[in-house]
Amino acid sequence: MKASYQKYILDFKQASGTSRGVLKxxxxxxxxxxxQGExxxxxxxxxxxxxxxxxxxxxDILKWTCANIHLGLDSLLEKLTAFPSIQFGLEMAFKSLESDNVFKLFPSEFTDGQQGIAINGLIWMGDASFMKEQIQSKIEAGFTCIKMKIGAIDFxxxxxxxKSIRKEFSAKDIELRVDANGAFLPSEALEKLKILSDLNLHSIEQPIRQGQINDMAQLCAETPLPIALDEELIGVFSEENKQTLLETIxxxxxxLxxxxxxxxxxxxxxIKTAENLNIGWWITSxxxxxxxxxAIAQYTYMKNSELPQGLGTGGLFTNNFESPLQVENGYLKYSKTSNWNFNL
Structure with missing residues (x-):
């Protein structure tokens, strides 16, 4: 067995804003x-x-990983605990190697093109007119769940x-999620959540910056709006620490x-830890x-979640790889008529 690695730069079709800055x-x-030829x-x-x-x-860690690929997946995953993205790349590569089709990792009704995955339509930050244009586009495209990034422009x-969405669409018509990416200060967060809760939102992601465990725990206890942890999970590696984090907050x-x-x-x-604590979850690219x-979409389908997932980012780039993945009426689908074009 041998392995190699290669870097690839994805170019955004248009600059995409978050509370951390603009991504190009x-x-x-x-x-x-x-x-063995596979x-x-x-x-x-x-x-x-x-x-x-x-x-x-x-x-250098990637180079070491490829040089030691003979150690096998389990051993490499254990040694690469502090490198979750490389762990995932390895899981994907080994699963791909074992599969009849290099890109069909979890054969299912999804990969057969029979079923889709409900996803949210993502609204990127920008000026009011740009964001309003995106919202209208997502609604016209058939999305019934919209996620809007907030925290970078005037609250x-x-x-x-x-409010403009809620004037036209009730919570039964359009599910609204917001993602603050940690933009709120702990001292102002609860008041902002009260204002947001008047709009019948589904949830808010990461209202305050990660690592403020006590503040986040208090906020989750007092919030009038369901809170979803996102960045808070990053860098928490052991099962014991995952349990402690969720039990605390x-x-x-x-x-995910x-x-x-x-x-x-x-x-x-x-997922196992959250479900044992009656905490809901969904998966996002x-x-x-x-x-x-x-890979994420195929895995997600196998988890049988009824919530809309965050899997619609594939169309953001000018130089993405052609694939069977298509977004249709708010669902991610696997088209039988499209093929992969993976050329690095």
Missing amino acids: QKETWFIIVEA QGVGECGIFRGLSADDVPNYE QTEIDLL KPQYII KPSLIGGFRGSNQW ALESNVGLN
Whole structure:
């Protein structure tokens, strides 16, 4: 068995705003595993500025991983605990190697094109007119769940945008989620959540910055609006620490981004822990290419969640890989008539 890696830069079709700044490009890496004439492909979707494994020697770790591929998946995953994106890339590559089809990792009614996955329509930050244009576009495209990133522009402007949706669509018609990416201060968060709760929102993701455990726990205890932990899960590696975090904060939901939390195994651990504590969850991509999105979507379908998932980012890039993944009427689907075009 041998392995190699390659860097790939994804270019956004248009600059995409978050509370951390504007994204124009997204770095990602691919691991190619080969054995007995067969090939497996995995994506290491590091997210600079957010991933726990965003370290200067990231490429050196990839190089070491490929040089030691003979150790096998279980051993490598154990040694790469601090590198969740590489763990996920390896899981994907080995699963791909073992599969009859290099990109069909979890054969199901989803990969057969018979079933889709309900997803949210993502609204990126920008000025009011840009955000309103996105909202209208998502509604016209058939989405019944919309997620709006907030926290970068004037709060009242964001409230007015949400109010404009609620004037036309009730909570039964359109489910609204908001994602603050940790933009609120602990001292102001509860008051802002009270204002947001008047708009019949489904939930808010990460209202305050990660790492403020006591403040987040108090907020989750007092909030009038369900809170979903997102960034808070990053860098929490052991099952014991996952248990402690969720028992301490007691959120209403957690959001799982496999590239940031150790892939399939990491996600399984979080799901088991959350369900034991009656905490809801859903799965979200983290700006991977269609290769990573494909793996996450297939895994997600197998988990049988009834909530809309966050899997619609594949169309953001100008140089993404052609794939069977298509968004149709608010669902991610696997088209039987489309093929993969994976050329690095």
